[in-house]
Amino acid sequence: MAANSALLLSLVEEYVSGLQDSKAKDTARGVKDGQFTVLQLVEALGFSLTNSQTYTRARGVQLLSEVLHECYGGLNEREVEVLIAFYENRLKDHHAIIPPVLQGLRALTKCTALPPGSAVSMLRSLFQDVHVQSLMLADRACVYNMLINLMEIREAELKGLGADFVFGFVQSMDGERDPRNLLLAFQVAKTIIRRGYELGKFIEELFEVTSCYFPIDFTPPPNDPHGITKEELIQMLRDVLTGTPLFAEFLLPLIIEKLDSDVQSAKLDSLQTLTACLSQYEHKDLAEFLEGLWASLRREVFQTTSEKIESAGLAALTALTSCLSRSVLNSDSEDSLCTFINLILEDCKHHLSEPDLKLVWPSAKLLQAACSGSSRASHLVTAAVMPSLVEQYSNRTQCAHRRTLLEVVQRFIQAVKASLSTDNGECCLFMVFSALTENNDSLQITATSVLTSLAQQTGLLLDSDIELAVDHLTRLLLTEEDDRVSLAVVQCVGALAALHPATFITKLIPRLKNEMFSEPIKQDDDNDNKASEQQSHHAVRQRCLSALAAMSTQSSVVQESTPVLLEVLGSAHTGSVDFSVEEVVLACRSLQRIAEQVQDTEETGRCFHEIIIPRLLSLALQAALQDGSSDRYSPLVEEVVLSAIVPVISTSCSRLQPTLAGQTASRAVSLFLDGDVSFLPDNSFPSHIQLLKVEVPRMDHLLSQLEEMSCTCSHPLSYTSAAKCFAGLVNKRAQGDSLDGLIQNTMKRVCSELDSASSPVRTQAFTLMIWLFSLLDDAELGPMAADSFSLLMSDSVDVLNRACHADIRIMYRQRFFSENSAKLVQGFNNAPQEKKPNYLKALSNIVNKLPKQVQVTELPALLSLLLEALSCPDQAVQLSTLSCLQPVLIDPPTALILQLEALVSRLLALTSSPAMDVRIASLCCIHAVSHFPVHEVLPFRARVLRALARPLDDKKRMVRREAVQARAEWFLLGSPGGR
Amino acid sequence: MSGGTHLENANPVIFQRSGERLLTATDEDEDIHDPIDDREIFDILFVSINDPEHPLSLEELNVVEQVRVMVNDAESTVGIEFTPTIPHCSMATLIGLSIKVKLLRSLPERFKIDVSITPGTHASEDAVNKQLADKERVAAALENSSLLEVVNQCLTTSRST
Structure with a gap:
């Protein structure tokens, strides 16, 4: 002790x-x-x-x-x-x-x-004896922290102090300048307001002492040691200022004043603060400031300089109307919402009817913002505006004006809160139909999108309206040639069909079917005429097919539309109606699109797996069997058609009803194995099998058949698809001895059958590598081997990609690159002159497919080789090298700057390449080079400007555009006012 | 460049921007020759020239409109009429000079470039037109480094980079 x-x-x-x-x-x-x-x-x-x-x-x-x-x-x-x-x-x-x-x-x-009681006495003596603002920074922070701590644990006692507490706080924070302390002080103020401390007669004082910081203007010191951001301060202060309606009479004039400011960020902050405070306020807090606020908001939107401020202003207006709409009215008080809306209408409505429609957009935006505040507001606004818009529409004759009006109407329809009144709905529909009959593309396009928005308003359109709409759409679909219009119509059909399937089933589908199966009228007199006739008939069919696909999202529609498509395929096969190969492919695409977008229900699953797929398979088989013997030629043996059928099957297997898909798979396999393999020149269909997660039956048998076929069959589509299928299946096999054995066998086989080399190559990248290297030295097979590198590196679209559940290991590309790039470089150095291009091609192929982040780190090592590749005559090599180089040029490594001379002269040489893509890519690179450090590139300025004068007169517009941009940047380089 | 100083036209009327040019199939076809057309010239100007007073492009201020661009690829001539935001705009010469410089840099040498003010939209139209048409005065103006600096600032693309 x-x-x-x-x-x-x-x-x-x-x-x-x-x-x-x-x-x-x-x-x-x-x-x-x-x-x-x-x-x-x-x-x-x-x-x-x-x-x-x-x-x-x-x-x-x-x-x-x-x-x-x-x-x-x-x-x-x-x-x-x-x-x-x-x-x-x-x-x-x-x-x-x-x-x-x-x-x-x-x-x-x-x-x-x-x-108990000590908190009060502590604060009393603190406020009495200490002048906070004459203390040091850390000590002021200490005072604020005390307040925060006490407010947390002794709220009731502090409230007992009454307004004295607020007064004490106001005195202690008055004049605070440090942002760190301000954050603390704002927190105290926020708690005072949120927790309902008595403000007494110090409301204005508390407001003054905090609002003097509004709007916050703060830039953190360069290295930002305290991590305080402007946004943080803005948010804290906003919470304080908008926390109570008691501040309304002070805050609103302040906001109006600050909106006059020239500083953009001040305006934005004011508008956002206004939006925030309106959620707390009632109409009586706002009443006397409405006109002022409106004047400021109107000015911000009419004379906006930035989209940000405009949208903040519109959001504030929406908040304002919804605040006014919330208020409870007495029997004798005036309806402030009504007054306010009238104010808006008075200022904006006449702009909608000015002859030149000059301020129509800003006014419409303001009105729409008011509209979306509440359903009462939208009713008031639309009731006043819509009739005049409709009247305008009918009085105007210029299509551009009419289109503008329609677009305005559409925004109103979208802005309206609950639903448009029936009167207004009818007016709009009238405008839409009249616009649809107009002979102007853009007017029709706008009208279809207005129609879509109208349809989305529940209960607005009657069945008879829909029927009329369908009639109009059908007419446009069948007659309108313009691509953009038909695209818009098809979209509208899709949107409407999802909402009103019944009308479309009964009206549109039969009509389209008729139209497709009718033969073009034969006119023998004039050949030119006939050709154009056929052309237009083809276009009509094309539009019908895409409309059929677009409308099929509901299963009831699918039940009706797919039989039509199958019938098209069927009659194309039998030749009963003349369909071109292109149309047949389109029909398959439509089926595929339906499989992609339809809801996955039992019904649609059955429709696809039990009707459509078997029908497709049998049609393909029949077509294949009949070859040669009959004089007619079925379009279903065409390679394009077969490859269009495959995605239909694979999409439906991967998207719709997995159990049914399993059945389809086993059926397809048995068809393939039990039937005679040689009679099927179209083995493309089994390639959907690996889509399934389910175990595929009789795997080994299937594999050996496929291998056999890929090596022996002479039909090119057969052996590539067999090889793809084989690759897909092997990829799924569990790793182990059986897999290794399999690959060994295949390898042996493949080595002896060099001509089918490029396709089975993908089976296993690592083992095949060695073999590919031996090929690079072979002059004849070299280019082919180099191409297969690109195959290895790319995600194959149809078989080995993620969507098909293939087993793709992460970082595969990176590992492949790091294992092989060194070997390639070595090979390049040792190879004789004429073989070098093969190595360059292989290298640029693998580098191009690497993820960009990896490229940037790996490239410096390969630079000299890539520069070499730029002067290689093969255009594909040039293009892939240019696209590798481009990301590197954004942040050039020093190694590249050292070789600037070589780079610039090669790039300039490529600007006159015969291939357009190469010219564009090289101009992009030259553009990027202009952003290199000025002292490095300035010596090249005159030369580049001279060389770029030529592509300015290139025959392709896209080349000229790149040239213009690149040349403009080079002109600015080293020039006063430039860089 | 505005800063806190007084602007001549503080509240210009702003116009909707037309969209990007749509790519067509012929644009991608190697064999077809695309002639230089009005829209192309218009695009060159509107992506790149800013009004010296406002942070807006010339299209948004309606200073350059597509209908006032006239190109003849075969005869190698380009004519452009621009409309100053207000009739007394002191920047008119500068805007005209910027347009001219931009076109000189962006078009093949064979073109003869003619930049003028839309008739009836500026108080001293003739004087400005004369200045812009005078090759030697344009060349002399570009020798003046402070003038070149202002022109280059107008031509620096702030939006795209």
Whole structure:
């Protein structure tokens, strides 16, 4: 015990007189460990606390405060009370002692054993004796932290202080400048407002003391040591200002004033603050400022300079109307929403009917923003605006004006909250139909999209309206030649059919079917005429097919539309109706699109797996069997058609009803195996098999058949698809001996059958590599081998991709690259001159397929080789090298800058390449080079400008565009005002 | 460039921007020759020239409209009429000069470029037109480095980069 007190005394002595700051920690540890109590510490400090030297006293208090900071948890109520009394008394002491006193008080505010009433007395003496703003930064923070702590644990007591608390706070934060402290002060203010502390007569003072920072203008210091952002401050201040309707009378004039500011960010902040506060306010808070606010908002939207401010202004207007709509009205009070809307209408409506439609867009946007505030507002606005718009529409004769009006109407339809009134709906529909009959493309396109928006308003369109709409759409579909119009019509058909399937089934589908199966009228007199006739008939069929696909999203529609498509295929096969190969392919595409978009239900699943797929397979088989013998030629043996059928099957297997898909798969496999393989020149269909996660039956048998076929069959489509299928299946096999054996066998086989090399190559990249290397030296097969590198690196679209559940290992490309690039470089260096292009091609193929991030890190090592590749005569190599180079040019490595001369001259040479893509890519690269460090590229300026004059007169517009951009940048280089 | 200084026309009327040019199949066909047309010239101007007073492109201010661009690829002539935002716009000469410089840099040398103010839209139309048509005065203006600096600033693409 005696030893302890001696130790304590020495610690105190060393801290106070010896100025060793570390002793505070030791003392605190002693108190925590129970070596000595706080009481003993105070006793030991006795001399220094009463010392007449200010500095010694300060030091003593500081030791006590630091110890308390560490161990406030262990104090009991009695001790706390005494300590608080001591500290409160010290607040009156010399100013040098205040900082440690505040630290001590802050430690005590964290104490749970704070006796009742002490919080109040602490704050009273704090507010009375301390002038916060003359303290140092850290000490001010200390005061705010005290307040935050006390508000957390002693809310009721502080509320007992009444408005004095708010006054004390206002005084202490008045004039705060440091953003770190401001964040704390805003937090206190926010709590005062949110928790309902009594503000008394200090509402305005509290508002003044916080709003003087509005709008926040703060840029963090360069290295941003405290991590405070402008956004953080803005948000905190906004929370304070918008927290209570009591501030309304002060805040709204302030916002109106700040909206006049020239500073963009101030405007934006004001508008967002306005939007935020409106969620709290009621109409009586707003009443007297409505006109002012409206004037400012109108100005911001009419004379906007940035889209951000415009949209913030519109959002504020929406918030304003919805705030006014919320208000509860007395029987005698005026309806402020009505007044406000009238104000808006008065200012905006006449712009909608100005002869030149100059301010029509901003006015319409304002009205629409008001519209979307509430359903009452939208009713008021549309009732006033729509009739005049419709009238305008009928009075105007210029199509451009009419289109603008229609677009305005469409925005209104979308903006309206609940639903358009029936009157207005009819008006709109009238406009839409009249626009659809107009002979103007863009008007028709706009009209279809208005129709779509109208249809989405529930219950607005009657069945008779829909029928009329379908008639109009049908007419456009069958007669309108313009691509954009028919695209818009097809989209509209799709959207409407999803909502009203029945009408489309009964009206549109039979009509389209008729149209497709009718033969073009035979006219023998004029050949030219006949050709154009056929052309247009083909276009009609094309549009019909895409409309059929677009409308089939509901299963009831699918049930009706797919038989039509199948019938097209069927009659194309039998030749009963004359369909071109292209049309047949389109029919397959339509089926595929339906399979992609339709809802996955039992019904549609059955439709696809039990009707469509078997029918497709049997048609393909029949077509294949009849070859040669009959004089007619079925379009279904065409390679394009077969490859269009495959995705139909694979999409439906992967998307619709997995159990049914399993059945389809096993049926297809048995068809393939049990039938005679040789009679199927179209083995493309089994390639869908690996889509399934289910185990494919009789795997080994299937594999050997496929292998056989890929090596022996002479029909090119057969052997590539067999090889693809084989690859897909092998990819799925579990790793192990059987797989290795399989690959070994295949390898042997493949080596002996060099001409089918390029396709089975994908089976296993790593083993095949060695073999491919031996090929690169073979002059004849070299280019082919190089091409297969690209095959290995790319995700094959149809078989080995993720959608087909293929087993793709991560980082495959990176590993492939790192294992093989070195070998390629070595091979290049050793190869004789005429073989070098093969290596370059292989290299640029693999580099091109690497993910961009990897490219950028790996490329510097390969630069010289790639530059070499630029002068290789093969256009594909040039193109793929240019596309590798482009990302690197954005952040050029030093190695590249050293070779700038070679790079620039090769790129310039390529700008006159015969291939358009190469010219474009090289111009892009030249553009990128202009952003290199100025002193490096400036020497090339004159030369590049001269060389770029030629592509300015290129025969292709896309080349000229790149040339113009690149040349403009090079002109700016090193020129005053440029770079 | 505006800063806090007084603007001559603080509230210009802003016009809708027309969309990007749509790519057609012929654009991608290697064998077809695409002639230089009005829209192409218009695109060259509108992506790249800013009004010296406003952070907006010339199209948005309706200073350049597609209908006022006349190109004849076969005869190698380009004629452009531009409309200053207000009749007393002191920047008219500068805008005209920027348009001219941009076209000189972007078109093949064979073209004769004629830039003038839309008749009846500017107080001192004739004087400005005369300045812009005078080859030697244009060349002299571009020798003046401070003038070239302002022109280059107008031609620096802020939007695309």
